[in-house]
Amino acid sequence: MNHEFQIQSLETLYGLDQQGSAFLDERVTTSPIERYTNQERFDAEQEKIFRFHPIIAAHASELPENGAFITLRKAGLPLLLTRDKDGQVHAFLNVCRHRGAKLVSEEKGCKNVFSCPYHAWTFASNGDLRGVPHQKQGFPDIDKAANGLKRLPVAERLGFIWILANPKTESYDFEPFLSVLEQEFGWIDMAGHAITHVETVESNANWKLLLEAGLEAYHFRIAHKNTVGPHMMDNLSSYEMFGPHIRSILPRSSLPTLDPADRDNWDFRELTNVVYTLFPSTQILTMQDHYALIQVEPIAPGKTLIRLATVAPAEDITSDKVDHWKRNHSISKATLTEDFDICADIQSGLESGANDALTFGRYEGALDRFNKEIEKAL
């Protein structure tokens, strides 16, 4: 997103506000409730969407040094992410190649060798099978090279660790996908950021409901009246697609104070929050001096894990700003919890028979576009 585009977007939103209008889609659309409740549909999403599109496994700053590792679940798979002793990032299935025990149970740490808790086969942080106790008699012909940890395609770019969560794919070309994002994120030094806080919360809502909550500003002044609502324009946001992704621009309540004669000096970062919905399961919410990273991990049609992180410029993560980042993380969490709680309530009412479909009004066109991308991928 370049500077001229930012200014044009502000002009559009400023103009709409002057006319007392919102940003409108052509028509009202609907979303059948089976999308959010049906197990077969859920299985198809896991198989066809989450296994075949690059997703963010973690922020690169979560593997801050050589030997660092983290474990987590992504696309239904137990993962071990490592940075080996040469600084290279790897994504493995966190499963021993002997008889399948969970290799690493710690959430994170620093190790160059992992020893299985069952029979102590050992694996290096680059995935190589190193040691097999009593190998000579027990496994006389073992091919160690063929028994390294099962690897997923991985790339480290824009400060993220991207994976293709498909154990059947040996290699994957991330370039076309990542070059689009690199161009889009030119206005933020993504690679220069690091995580200040990260936590995982569970929600009793379908993963798509949770992301849909980030795609419209119609609810801001109502659902967020006690948190960020008053700081944002009422029911005013614009959006555009880029590929399967969505860029939503949410003006802050200072928008009407803009001086139209001074357009070249409008400060886009100061005047807006931007929500990037990166297909399929990530939202990046930019704020004035940092961004929030929201990743959903579907567990069941009505259950989702949400990984919420506050990410700031690395040079601003200093001891005198500890309270600042902590405060920002809790504001994000409080705001998003307002959405997540409503989503869980929606989920619990979906099968009541009240609605056959959810309705997306002309303020909520991005929700329909998001669902269309999912339908396309299915």
Ligand code: FES
């Ligand atoms: S299952 Fe891991 S060493 Fe046996």
Ligand SMILES: [Fe+2]
């Ligand atoms: Fe919200």
